[in-house]
Amino acid sequence: MEIIKIIGIAILAVVMIIIIKQYKPEFAIYISIITSIIIISMIISKLSGTISLLSNLSNKLNSGQEFLKILIKITGIAFLTEFAVSICKDAGESAIGSKIDLGGKIIIIAMSIPIISSMLETVIQILP
Amino acid sequence: MKKIIFVLTFFLTITYSITSYGTDTNNIIKEQEQNLGITEFIKESKKYTEETFSDVDLSTLYKDAISGDINVDGALGTILKLTGNEVAHAIRSLGYILVIIIIHSIIKNISDGLENSQIGEMTYYVVYILIATLIMTNFSEMINLIRETTNNLVGFLNSLLPILLALMITTGNIVTASTVQPVLLIAITLIGNFISSVLLPLVLIGTALGIISKISDKVQISKLSKFFKSSVVWILGIVLTIFVGILSLEGTLTSSVDGLTAKTTKAIVTSTIPVVGKLLGETVDAVLRL
Structure with a gap:
């Protein structure tokens, strides 16, 4: 319905x-x-x-819950960014739309830093 | 007359009652306990049993054993649990991985429709890291187990061999005792140390490279990781071959081996030793046929 x-x-x-x-x-x-x-x-x-x-x-899961939280947040940010970008494009202001896109991308990268650093830690931990 | 005295003595010996001083067993047991320091021993041994047998209380077990009604119902289950500990852990990890994959597929479904391709990459990273961390926990446990076992084996052999040699010589097996040359002892220790200090780090480096190579499609170092892994197999094979060679050169081990034994040994070595069994089987065969 x-x-x-x-x-x-x-x-x-x-x-x-x-x-x-x-x-x-x-x-x-x-x-x-x-x-x-x-x-x-x-x-x-x-x-x-x-x-x-x-x-x-x-x-x-016994570990990695914070990562999944970050993942959900990232997905939400991407949703909202795309929504705003499409509105801007509808209004004919694709320049501002691309700025929003850029901002969303940068925030996503900033939020994913803990994930990447934990990846590095995992690899370093294994090395003798 | 002689007969009567004999029968009388016999009856007197049988029916003569003496006082027994051992009826109060509890006191005697307690005295023995204190004299031998058993309570302290049990206290000390609790340190070692607590990890694996947390539900077994040693002092009650000891008391039960003295009074004769020992209960061994839980023992079998505990032993099974001990042996299946790693397997159970691995299966639990498998369940976790399944959950992670389901989450991944849901989020991927949501984010695939979006224009932003970074989401997909990030999802992949997160899932990859989670699974890698899970597997790495198991893997490092396994590596620690291997290191511990190798060290224990070497230590056990080092402490066993002097006694074994002395026993062999005293029981007349002088020839057999002389086959266990110092070279063999050196080889045993050397191989143990070699495995724990050279091969295990190589395995770890290979694994780390394997993890890194899967992060990105652009950077290709999976070949390097493969090289490390195959070199570990080759080095292990060569070292074990050298060991078997030393064994055959030093010992008169082969004198009593007939064709059937040689074939059986080769088949067992080839099929049971993992990874390097095939290589080693040929060596064993060659050595035994000399």
């Missing part, structure tokens, strides 16, 4: 944008932003189930 809701909202938004573009084209972008926010919020409530499943699974 969720998908029908999403399709309904999207089609409604498309029709509204097409109508509004004839009179006030500058308002069309607002409608598209609001629509995407609504759709994303609907999807995120669905994602929480997956994340709780993941954390349940990771509770079974």
Whole structure:
């Protein structure tokens, strides 16, 4: 049923944008932003189930839970970044979109440093 | 008359009762305990048994053994647990790896649709590190076990051989005793030290290189790791071949070996010794046929 809701909202938004573009084209972008926010919020409530499943699974492990937390955070950051970038591109500001993309990438690298350093530690530990 | 005296003496000897001083066994046992220092011995030995036999209390075991109603129901299970400890650990690690792979597949499904390809890489890293750490824990346990066993074997042989040689000479096996030359002792110690100080580090370096080479597709050092691994096998084979050679040169070991024994030995060596068995089997065969 969720998908029908999403399709309904999207089609409604498309029709509204097409109508509004004839009179006030500058308002069309607002409608598209609001629509995407609504759709994303609907999807995120669905994602929480997956994340709780993941954390349940990771509770079974005796180590590496913090890494999986970082992994989930990274995935979330990538989601939000892509969402913002696509909005920027819709508005015709692909320059700002690419900046957001860059920021997201850098934050992801910064968050993944503990993982890489622990990898190094693992390798160094083995060496005699 | 003689007969009567004999019968009388006989009856008197049988029926004559003397006081027994050993009826109070508990006191005597306690006295013995104190004299021999058994309580202290048990206290001392608890240090060693606590790790492996945590549910066995030595002092109660001792008391049960004295009174005769010893309980050995749990012993078999404990022994099985001891022998299967490593296997159980490995199976648990396997379960963990399964969980990690499931998590990986879920996150990969989510992140595959995204444009940002870094997510996929990061997911791969995390999963790779988790699995590598898990396996490495098992692996280092195994390596420590090997090192310990090698050292123990060398130490055992070093402490056993003098007694063994003395026993052999005293029981008349002078020829056999003379076959255990100093060269053999040197070879045994040398090989033990060689394995723990040269081969094990080589194995570890090879493993570390193997882990690193899988991180990235661009950097290729898996060949180097393969080289380390195969060189370890070759070195082990050569060293053991040299050892068997020394054994055959020094001993009159081969005099009593007939064809059947030689073939059996070769088959056993070839099939039971891991990794270098094939190489060693040929050597054993050659040595025994001399």
